[in-house]
Amino acid sequence: MKPTSTQARLLDAAESLFSERGFKGISIREITEKAEANLAAVNYHFGSKAGLMKALIERQIGPLNQLRIAELDAAEAAAGDQPLAIDNLLRIFFTAPIRHFHKPGQKLPNLLARLHQDPSPEVVEVVVSVFQPIADRFLTALHRSAPHLSEAQLITRAMFMKGAMVHAMSDGLVLASAMTEGRVSMDDPEELIEELVQFCTEGFRLHTPNSGPQAE
């Protein structure tokens, strides 16, 4: 099985292996063996193991983020001067990645979830470069859609939202699957999207005092 280029075979092999066992859990010897390439091929084509990971992440996430930004642009154009309703905004944010990744056997979200928490500078650099633009774009829109929140509240709740999404998508959900012993929590992506949209929308709508103990 060597119908494709060495680069493509390396990317495919690395994607499935990293997704299964994590970045640090896979050796480039395993990758090159599965891809039927030489040990040095990774460094030749991608510069390093981290470079290979960055390439495969961008291959998957790049188009997805382009799609999300295009949909947000369209929705904002249609709304004119009006800010988007929070649930519409969140639906745009969640739909593309969940539809794309929420399939049986798709393990890349697990890898992404782990990368979001990885402190090594090489990994941080990749994650920031891939997700920074889309995060900025949605935070700005969210700020317009939820003007009742202080900046600290907005960022905090955006963290809650990101945590909920990342967690829900990484099917491994190691604890969850161990906890629930195989009872899948939700297998229809459309249902998961809607649950997540509703859950977070309510959270963003809430208007709470933003500091200190004070009576209502």
Added chain:
Amino acid sequence: MKPTSTQARLLDAAESLFSERGFKGISIREITEKAEANLAAVNYHFGSKAGLMKALIERQIGPLNQLRIAELDAAEAAAGDQPLAIDNLLRIFFTAPIRHFHKPGQKLPNLLARLHQDPSPEVVEVVVSVFQPIADRFLTALHRSAPHLSEAQLITRAMFMKGAMVHAMSDGLVLASAMTEGRVSMDDPEELIEELVQFCTEGFRLHTPNSGPQAE
């Protein structure tokens, strides 16, 4: 600096090093060097690198979970037959760990967040053994407090909740800090607890149809 036992020095050194750079990111040699112990000390006292991590996690999390379960027991006893209000239940769940960990320089939550996503069997075993009991306990209570939700909805939203909490606690929040460039989202733990309680309470209260597209 060798006032304490070798075991204690190893635990302290490993905790700070793992928290900074992750489980796989730190070598036994670095740990034993910082602890002024011999390379083989880790394997002698803890059996393996994973055994050392398990010991330090249990040292920190064990008492915290005991406290949470005691508080839940007390609240349920006080409520008699009545299920607890969702916000009270969540407040008990969040308060102890956030008060304990939400301090400047405290990086253990970052490690815990990463461990929750780590696929290696050795790590999964530790995480499950430490968090399974408390997860079961709270899921049961949550089921009583939110009887309007199907089991799939309950588990799904519990995942959202866990994701939000874990994400909010791991201050690194690599993306967040990069995204917001140092603007701390929320430094008062009590404020963070209350934001998280309110955010998730609204999410659990929601009553949505639990399958298929159907008009309201």
Added chain:
DNA sequence: GTCTATACAGTGATAGAC
């Protein structure tokens, strides 16, 4: 029991031949 030195197979990376 506790600790030490050392050996072993595995890792990512690289220089240089082809």
Added chain:
DNA sequence: GTCTATCACTGTATAGAC
């Protein structure tokens, strides 16, 4: 573009000192 040889490093195991 590919390959081999080699480097410094990793976690682990064990023999033996105290």
